[in-house]
Amino acid sequence: MALATLGAVVLDCPDPRALAGFYAEVLGGTVEGEGDWVDLKVPGGQPLAFQAAPGFAAPGWPSAADSQQFHLDLAVEDLDAAEAAVLALGARVLDAEDRSRNWRVYADPAGHPFCLCAC
Structure with a gap:
């Protein structure tokens, strides 16, 4: 029995919305959220998340x-x-x-x- 399931892969970046938009164009899906945390809901797959990282x-x-x-x-x-x-x-x-x-x-x-x- 697994201890956990994968919730999302999270990428640190300087601009979460812009990077989520790049991957939405590549993978499809829906970009959700604003500010320091943005999610990309990918059809049929695990979500990708993008987190603002100061000094990235x-x-x-x-x-x-x-x-x-x-x-x-x-x-x-x-x-x-x-x-x-x-x-x-x-x-x-x-x-x-x-x-x-x-x-x-x-x-x-x-x-x-x-x-x-x-x-």
Whole structure:
């Protein structure tokens, strides 16, 4: 028997509403809340939450001294189309070296690493 269930994954960031909006465009869903805490209710999945963090510093990638701590893997059907879409929304490429892999690494507008993974 499990002790707990996952309530949400929470990302610290400088602007919770803006980052929730970025992920709403990528994943769909509804952005709820204002101020220091904003939720993204994702259809058929666990919610993502975004919390204001004064003095936020984006994780470094790749960097042993300034680790990413965690990242999101987002399943997509077309890597090229998904890449174009997330870049248009403000993501940036973190790893452009091996385009033959079935995954690619990006940073969201606040600097959190995430991967687009071919499903």
